[in-house]
Amino acid sequence: MTEQILILDFGSQYTQLIARRVRELDVYCEIHPYNHIPDLSPNVKGIILSGSPCSVRDADSPRIDLDQYRKQVPILGVCYGAQMLAQMLGGDVMPSQHREYGRAKLEIGDTDSSLLAGLSETSQVWMSHADTIVRIPENFRIIASTESVEVAAFKIENELTYGIQFHPEVTHSTEGKQLLHNFVVGICGCRQDWTSESFVETTIQGLRTRLGEDKVVMALSGGVDSTVAATLVHRAIGTNLYCIFVDNGLLRKGEFEQVLHSYQDMGLNIKGVDAKAQFYTALAGLEEPEAKRKAIGKAFIEVFDHEAHLIQDVKWLGQGTIYPDVIESVSVKGPSATIKSHHNVGGLPDFMKLKVVEPLNTLFKDEVRAVGRAMGITNSILNRHPFPGPGLGIRILGDITPEKVAILQEVDAIFINGLKKHELYDEVWQAGAMLLPVQSVGVMGDERTYERVVALRAVTSVDGMTADWAHLPYTFLAEVSNEIINRVKGVNRVVYDISSKPPATIEWE
Known part of the structure; x- marks a missing residue:
């Protein structure tokens, strides 16, 4: 004990x-x-x-x-x-x-x-x-x-x-x-024997006892929490874990293929589901942030439920819940006021009637990463910035269209790749680009343009509860801005967000 x-x-x-x-x-x-x-x-x-x-x-x-x-x-x-x-x-x-x-x-x-x-x-x-x-x-x-x-x-x-x-x-x-x-x-005389390695060993043993020969289904996102949780369950029950990775059409450029490949290399039993059309249909005409979040969440549950029912005799739903989520749900004052729906859409719908297994629900985020390292998960996954469950759907202000997603994917890829190229990626907690519902006048060559504005956002933080805007070098911002405007058709202006949390949130929606 x-x-x-x-x-x-x-x-x-x-x-x-x-x-x-x-x-x-x-x-x-x-x-x-x-x-x-x-x-x-x-x-x-x-x-x-x-x-x-x-x-x-x-x-x-x-x-x-x-x-x-x-x-x-x-x-x-x-x-x-x-x-x-x-x-x-x-x-x-x-x-x-x-x-x-x-x-x-x-x-x-x-x-x-x-x-x-x-x-x-x-x-x-x-x-x-x-x-x-x-x-x-x-x-x-x-x-x-x-x-x-x-x-x-x-x-x-x-x-x-x-x-x-x-x-x-x-x-x-x-x-x-x-x-x-x-x-x-x-x-108190505590032995100091609670380490990442001991957690991995005892958790896998506990999962084997608890799950036995039962089948578990789990939605993966490519993020740290769900990946580490899935790896623990996989080491306990092997191919009786069925993982589902949904392409909601709101992922980063090339992310669906890259993440799916990473998971297959890890030996996970995973299925990729292309559901872009279903999500775009659900989002058609919606502009209000909370309405978009709910539509994305509902569509995810529909897709996930459909895929889960294709697997015979599933009894458990695996989730990457971590300790701060648990603490918040039973805090002294009860759950905090809802600022917005949670980023990680796709919770347990009542009608699925599955038991829940949450192997990380006693760990903080930094401990999750340490456990991942103890299991040999690659740094490319463990050091990934947090990415909201609704994805680019809450980084496109206003209504969502495939054209807007394509523009923002290109902008985001230039920004993130630039951070990695200049060895700035690991210095920030989270970074991304926002497509604004604004057009501005510009000049390209001898022609007048009237095109879109994008905002770049990068913050430093310990746990995401508070955050400061990242003081990125001016030379880097100038280089990235120039590359975005030159390479992404439809964008002629780039701004950088220098607001902290609070009062601003990290995401714009």
Whole structure:
């Protein structure tokens, strides 16, 4: 049974970051909302209480009874988690005289503390809170302070329960990883044996047991998640996995043939389906972004369902769901407001009546790539930029026609190939081109033109939740712009998108 750290989420923006830092220590952890806590199984070696945007002084602030966990397993309260521990056990938490936000120097008061072992005497930490613990209960002991915060870290006597009023998970806390190592490995005693290789081995064994001789059908997109998920299932059940790759007419230039060839080289049992005409018919006359997304999603389900029914006795649907999707669906505040339908169209339709297998639903994106590398999947797939499920359908603003798709495919190919040629592709998170519903006046030779405008978009990001526009060299942009205008008939103007997310999204629709 895999050892794990349980992270209880009180709504902090940093909760996923805590999980990522713990996993960087080769220790498995799971995030659960404070109001949906699973039973404490023997494999749980410790609990971390996250921060929160709430104040423990508010009557309706989130809180839990920790008596059932204290002395059973070590506990670490981070920021709000520490304040909740102090207040619920008899201490006082009051508004800070001034908001404590930013870097601070941690002065260690207990050099024998297991939690602070190996930290320098004045370690830099990151504060982000509006409340402060001003009085601790009698059985608490202060183990570290800062210039403005007396109770920066504490331990409860005679138990392995700790609290800190700073964030060790952010890079601004320069020795935060050491502190988390002290808690997770030193205090909780985790073995650090949760690696990509061990994940591959245990997942394949688990899939073999779970799936047996059953058949699984899975839609592939050429992206990282679906490819890694399919490879795991394939290694477990071989040709009983049936993969379907749909050409919706909205892929990049040559992508259908290239991806299909890559999958066949990997030994996957895959069928390519040319459904361009069906998608173009479904999209005819639609201009509103959400209407286009829904039409693409509906057409995909129809095509996929038809192909799945051609396979006898299929019992499972394989999906490339990853952990952030799972966390979001059961978050403290429920699913986030819908900004737009999800990029990855083609979820499980009710009428298919298949059981779902999601071998990656405990992994973050970077962990998915690491697992892919452990299985020998090529970098050309693992390092691919994210590409939306609706494809070029949401990069063509306005209605979709085969002519517009052909124009944008050529523009996109020049841009992406240029990034690769100039070794810029791996420096950006995502890049692509948008065809705008705008025409502009231009001059080519001695003739006046009135042709289309395209926008190039490239962003840098860690996880796609926030993004900055990529500061590509002017010389590169000039070269690409010139090549697009000279080679793509119907385009006479190229612009570059320099907006960040937020407020703008990465895609235009």
